[in-house]
Amino acid sequence: MAPHILVLGGTTEARELATTLVARPDIRVTTSLAGRVSRPGALEGDVRIGGFGGADGLADWLREHDVDAVVDATHPFATAITVNAAEAARATGTPAVVLRRPGWRPGPGDRWHDAGSLTEAAAQLPALGRRIFLTTGRLGLAAFAHLAELHFLVRSVEAPEPPLPPHTHVLLARGPFTVAGERAVLREHRVDVLVTKDSGGEATAAKLVAARELGLPVVVVRRPPLPEGVTAVPDVPGVLARLDLDSR
Structure with missing residues (x-):
């Protein structure tokens, strides 16, 4: 079966990742949205809306839906879901990666x-x-x-x-x-x-x-820190490389 990738979305980068993955017939992608925006933009692939019920609920969902990898591409300030995703991935042994666009940096005159x-x-x-x-x-x-x-x-x-x-x-x-x-x-x-x-x-x-x-x-x-032991990649190619999908 095609590997099932769960994308925790809500950002431009999550949308780009879903589009990239859906274009590949060897990958199945589901994007999950928290549901805080009443009219989210159209997304490629399967979409689910709503919370999971904490880390335990997310872990159950990963097992029930045979998820092969999790990509946390939520907003940099969505602290709770990032913590829950890290805990659920550890509990289930699911490979996980955080996709975070780089933060802003001040320049001359700022x-x-x-x-x-x-x-x-x-x-x-x-x-x-x-x-x-x-x-x-x-x-x-x-x-x-x-x-x-x-x-x-x-x-x-x-x-x-x-x-x-x-x-x-x-x-x-x-x-x-x-x-x-x-x-x-x-x-x-x-x-x-x-x-x-x-x-x-x-x-x-x-x-x-x-x-x-x-x-x-x-x-x-400032952005909140990532959970202990969690690192981030800045773009979609970084996600593919981290999950070893760029060589498929």
């Missing part, structure tokens, strides 16, 4: 401020400005809810979950974004500070360029 969490990011804002462009996604915004003296522009794909800061304007949009478009947003809303997670990738990097051009400070939330 005014970046490092933060270890959303809470740390929030603590820095009063000293940096009063009008904040918050691009950290729709979850976890409670970390900023107490900042009643600041004004927030919150951008996310879907409506953010409360509680939110009292002075909040929500902008629903999905990348990729252009530098010209991001520059226009920053100017229109008179943004003083940009806050972002270090998601990496090109789709949402334009805001960093626009902030640099306008001389704005950027608070960048």
Whole structure:
């Protein structure tokens, strides 16, 4: 039988991997989505939506569906599923690899401020400005809810979950974004500070360029560390090589 690859998806890289694997008749691929986005884009191959019920539930699924390898291609900040995937792979003896696009790096002219969490990011804002462009996604915004003296522009794909800061304007949009478009947003809303997670990738990097051009400070939330003993590859060829699929 063709080897069965489970891709834990939700990222551009997961979509690219599924497309690459489906093109090969000697491989069967299933992409699993958490279901947090109501209208995910079309995916190649089999798709399942919803959680597994923790590491034990994922391990059971791997056994029941004869999975030969797991690729964790979730968002760099999807900590829980990454931990569960590592535990389930160890429990079942299933080969596993983490696919993570490289993080962003500051360049000349950038005014970046490092933060270890959303809470740390929030603590820095009063000293940096009063009008904040918050691009950290729709979850976890409670970390900023107490900042009643600041004004927030919150951008996310879907409506953010409360509680939110009292002075909040929500902008629903999905990348990729252009530098010209991001520059226009920053100017229109008179943004003083940009806050972002270090998601990496090109789709949402334009805001960093626009902030640099306008001389704005950027608070960048660091990625959480990978589970102990887990390493990542940066691209689809790296996944194929790690799973020895490039030689088939």
